[in-house]
Amino acid sequence: MSLRLALPGSLLRHCESPLVLSQCLRSRGFRSSPAVLMRREKKRPELTKKQLAAKERKRALKARKNIYDSEKMTLEDAIAVLRAVEVASPNSTYELVIKTLMGKGTAVPKGRYTLPREAKEATKDRILVFAEGKQAEEARRAGADIVGGPELVDGVISGRHQASLFLCTPALIRAITPKLGRVLGPRGLMPSERRGTVTDDIATYIQRLKGTNEWKGDKAGTIRAPVAKMHFPVEDVVKNVRYFLNAVKRSTGAPDSEKKADRDAKNKPATAITKVVLSSRQGPGIQIADF
Known part of the structure; x- marks a missing residue:
């Protein structure tokens, strides 16, 4: 066995004199392997909202029923x-x-x-109407509980004017939307043309609500x-x-x-x-x- 592969105990036994011991230690070589560089993981690109939605749809299709x-x-x-x-x-x-x-x-x-x-x-609704002039008078005669213009907005926000149904004329919808949209929108009470609660014929709408x-x-x-x-x-x-x-x-x-025949994928x-x-x-x- 060579001195380079010998253990420290055996090395001392072979080298009896101090001089020989020092020569033996100087002749012993220490080898070291080069440091292995850590592998750097590549950063995955961030997915867009459309890509995330597509990924969720694929995952839902693969999920068990x-x-x-x-x-x-x-x-x-x-x-x-x-x-x-x-x-x-x-x-x-x-x-x-x-x-x-x-x-x-x-x-x-x-x-x-x-x-x-x-x-x-049938339940009875408390109706608040945003209207002015002749339309306001027609709404009162039809049975609306609260009728007024944009001055009612602050009362609705503070809770002073409470109602289960809100109607509005097309002329006033732009005036009340900036403030009331955030208050009535989440509650599903904001007047909307799609739902028919924004109309010029307020009286007919209120009469149609009776018995519903x-x-x-x-x-x-x-x-x-x-x-x-x-x-x-x-x-x-x-x-x-x-x-x-x-x-x-x-x-x-x-x-x-x-x-059903009119359904279209688009x-x-x-x-x-x-x-x-x-x-x-x-x-x-x-x-x-x-x-």
């Missing part, structure tokens, strides 16, 4: 199951739950409806409404459910079930409906397949 997807029923079958469960409660109420896909910046879905056969009494009910979703986009009584014939329950579904679809921009709905569930007081929530 919900285990309850196979348990969907047609509307008639769901009604039959709930009627069997509620056989001892003929005054029980069918409740329809509609879940919508709320995107960023999407307004809370809201609208009004009158069912072919009402399941409950309001539906409104929550912040998550879930809409709940009673649609029929358990003792109603099956045909009446089906009509009420279809009517309410179409009213929600028209308000949210989703395709109407009566116009015209995407503003707020898509993802799930429809029919339930009762004691019965289960049954997901509807044909909506």
Whole structure:
């Protein structure tokens, strides 16, 4: 064994004299391997919003389907199951739950409806109208609770003027939008031309509201409404459910079930409906397949 490979103990045994020991130590070489440079990871480029959205869509397509997807029923079958469960409660109420896909910046879905056969009494709204002159007088005669011009804006913001429905004439919408948009917009109460709450014919709109009910979703986009009584014939329950579904679809921009042939891939709905569930007081929530 050479001195370079010898251990310190054996090295001392071979080199007996101090002189020889010093020569041995000087002749011993110490080898070192060159330092290995750390691998530098390349920074991944930041994805744009469109690329992130595309990535999420691909991930959703690859994700496993919900285990309850196979348990969907047609509307008639769901009604039959709930009627069997509620056989001892003929005054029980069918409740329809509609879940919508709320995107960023999407307004809370809201609208009004009158069912072919009402399941409950219509609620009375407190109406505030932004109008001036002759239109203001017509709104008062039609039954509006609060009528005025832009001077009402500060009272609405502070909470002094409270209402469940806000109407406005086209001449005043630009004057009230800068301040009220941030207050009424998130609550789904801001007058809008799409919803018909910005109109010159205020009196006709108020008269049309009499005898109607309001539906409104929550912040998550879930809409709940009673649609029929358990003792109603099956045909009446089906009509009420279809009517309410179409009213929600028209308000949210989703395709109407009566116009399936007009669907176009380019015209995407503003707020898509993802799930429809029919339930009762004691019965289960049954997901509807044909909506």
